[in-house]
Amino acid sequence: MRSTKKSALGIITTMLVLLGVVLSACGGSGSSSTPTATPVFNYPLAGIADLATFDPAMATDQLSSQAINMVFVGLVSLNADQKVIPELAQSWTTSKDGLTWTFKLKPGLKFSDGKPLTSTDVVYSLDRALSKDLNSPASPSYLNLIKDSDKRLGGTINTLIGDSLLAPDASTVAIKINKPASYFLASLTYSTAFVVEKSLIDQYGNKNFTDHLTTGGGSGPYKVQEYKHGKDIIFVPNPNYEGPKATVKVVSTFYKTAETAFQAYQNGQVDQAAVPSPDLAQVKNSKEYHIVPILSIFYYGLNYLSKPFDNIHIRQAFALALNKDQINKTAWRGINVPTNHIVPQGMPGYNENLKGVDGTTSTAGNATMAKQLFTQGLKEEGYANAAALPTLKFPYQSGGADLDKEITIATQEWKDVLGVTVKQVPTDFETLSTELPKNVGTANIQMFQTGWGDDYPDAQDFLTLQFAAGSPNNQTNYGQNHSSDAAAQVAVQKALTAADIEQDPTKRLQAYNTAEQQLINDVVWLPIYQKARSRVLKSYIHGRAFNAGDFNAPDDWALMTVSSH
Template identity: 45%
Template sequence: MQRHTISRMLLLSSLLCLFALLVTACASGAPQSSSNNSTKALADKQIFRYPIGSSDFGTLDPALASLNIDINAIEMVFTGLVAIKGDGSVVDQMAASHSISSDGLTYTFTLKPNLKFSDGTPLTAHDIVWSINRALSPATKSPTASYLEPIKDWEKMVTGKINTLIGDSLIAKDDNTVVIVLGHPAAYFLTPFAIVTALTVNKKLLDKYGNTWTDHLQEGAGAGPFMVQSYDHNKGLSLVPNPNYYGPKPKLQKVELLRSGDINTTYKTYQTGQLDYAAVPTVQLASAEKRNDYHSSPALAIVFIAMNYLAKPFDNIKIRQALALAVNKDLIAQNVLHGSVIPTNHLMPEGVPGYDKNLTGPAGVASTKGDQEKAKQLLQEGMKEAGYSSISQLPLLKLAYFGDDSDFTNVVAVLAQQWQSVLGITVQTNAQNSDVIVQQIMNTTGNPGPLQMWQSEIGNYADPQGWLSFNFAKGAAFNTMNYGQNKSSDAAAQQAVQDELQKADVNLDPQARMRQYNEAEQKLVNDVGWLPLYQAATQALINPKLQNFTLQPLDVVAPDDWSNIYFVK
């Protein structure tokens, strides 16, 4: 969970554990081992100490969160109409029930009775509708607003053409009934709707504190199973059970989300007994696997290199293909990451419905080892097309990556070496703080900078729409690579792929829809929309006394499921 998964694999991630998040049809990881003494520990021992890494949270605003570690905390404090469980199913949350019209366009939610924020003030349909509307307001600048794209007049709202959707497609029919109208059928709608963007926040805090409202979360910010006791930006976040939670109450009496240093420091701290969870550094994997507190799970998360179509020479497809095929992903997975990940050419992880086992890499190369001779050929063809007579004429290539990720620091070194040895291209590598690089990634949308190439990890929900359309469709919030949003000679072909994605999104025939996504994914891979490296996995140590806290591909604990997690003596 210390991976820098953007968005979520639900799945996604899943993060992105998503992102990773994550965020399914996959089985959960190894079951939490039981203590020899199954007697529940006393209340003063029900304190879960969880590491969040070197940095403070990026944000605790549901509308602004995109990193898994932020989302994990937010989903303990805030809830929405529906929620995603660890197995990927969507369940009613603040809604007691919901119905969908025969044409698939109108969703009606009946609320559970007597909902309250954690400070005891009533929570009604009007609060829910207001929160969703706020997330879609251009003034909020939500990076995940596109999760809610199916909502009628979404585009008009996010572009500022209209000021509100309240009374239009977001309707509080009365205090206990929410009606949401879609602009097009979307069989997947409830899954992204369950994600962090649409969670309900307490309007009075925003009215009182404005942009600093998340520094005052202890004043009744949400309605989740936990409430904020204190927040110290230098130390972390302390949560306690919400006495006004409408569901089963948590058995844990406190959750401390603590700043813990990098993965190696966190791992050592766990071994001293000061933490109850720690991700395993890959160099420690062989020894960790022998421990009885070791757990692992595949993650619905893809780690990749992104290349900006608006930054030369990445506007040329063959140069992009050359960089992709020069990389031996098997070597990275086995020699650098010690077999802890799965090398892949896919943009969707295995475990997502519609996963195409027959997909190939760029230029029809099936192997995840790449094809170094083909890479050299494509580089020469691409440079000729782009007007470069020699490698020395190429612009200086810069790769930004998360500097506090020691594992990926080693991956970057190998990538740079492979590009140099195979293609003769020198790539300058730049380590960045996580908060800096995330902001730079978002700022690259529609621009030739600030980034040319960068490391990223995406986790999302278990539907192809959340992996393909969400990241590559026209206007998609996470199309930071500017696929189809450029003036290259291939832009028209890219836009045709975007049209295919749009058709798949509204197709209610499940089989035909999956075929459309498969065809689009292959074209995206050929265009090197991403340079996928591997499907991530989670390896962690978990305090054996902690019961029912298991790793899973979705990296999610549903709000009501916190009532099943506790310590034994």
């Protein structure tokens, strides 16, 4: 999943609105006979002006997924320890050949509006997510194991219901897949497999139904009480949720930057916030401070279809010219974990023996080798010197002073070590998220900064899903270019797809480890750091746990309480 990284009048207005909510939640100054109001958790959505989407089938970014995961669920989900657990499904079995999965639903399932939820709704939702008309940017990645999904996505068949998606009775769902992949169950925890209410979509349409979630739509722990685009979303507990019931109302206000959200926290407007690194010193010894490494890698992409990055030695030079330790220390106050890895630490399949481009585990760079490789690459491509290179533009996710500083340090290190001038192009998250998928098969964006957070607990999510032939996430165009080492790249792609169906767990992870090492040598990504979330949480919020998956499991919302404040 792609990761995200003011006016005074706007802040004041938001503060007044939320102050009213907080006073209401705490009972205000009314008499003792006034009924106790539902407690409120003010939970900001920072770094965006609005959700990119509220449709489970369309989500590709973390902040949209946070809202979606509160309202919608699927057959299975992940708990706080990143283990797959039953959600709408009560149990499941697989056929001997591993190609058919049969799920038994829990009894009495309902949507938030009280209408029954049956197997028909499950297969409808999966089929809808794969329909050509919807044109989901996520389904080709997360639902591609479903048999004939490519035909449904391509429009050559009109439905998978009765083909690979079966509902033999109201409580049974059968799904046929195209290869015996052990990660299939985990892939169903991503939102593309979540169940949506057909009657709402029939009434309002595929694109507009999310503006009417106050009337139904999902079956998760929460339902939408109010959604004001560009302002806030108010979530209230769903009384028809099949799991433990939440008791706390959640108010999510949009903040364009982490800095403004943190200021709102200090002003008492929100109950949780990420901590900008300049503010760490004042909060890191507080009981309200929490830091948790998460399963998310932030990296730079060098497009193999764009010169000069079609040359492996120039890519390697750019990688080794960066001192990731210095970047983390200076830009991020040492909070994150500098890394050479694609698969993050804590994920099954993490390779503790992986080496960087120079054959060492160092993340401090190697200026001497970088210069040698750069000189070699320039000669191979016929460039007289660094000044002869094409103009290099570097778009990145703007919206935070820390990231601005990171990119400034990186571009200066490339200048100092290689003599290359790279122009910084700060770009808002929504725009960059829209443009990067268009990079597949094109030379549109030469280089870029972004991140990837885990979608499900399997190394396939960080490897095959990113770099396999035809992957919509392959935005550096690995294996689909005209560089001299393209054939070797294709061999790695084939090794990844073979690992996907390897039934021996040990052999499977070893195959992924071997492929990841070659991907690093090829600089398919230039990993910078594994993200660590640095947050503050008000002491009156209880039961709010932070985990490596960086999400709240559906049942865990019931653990949250708010004491008087």
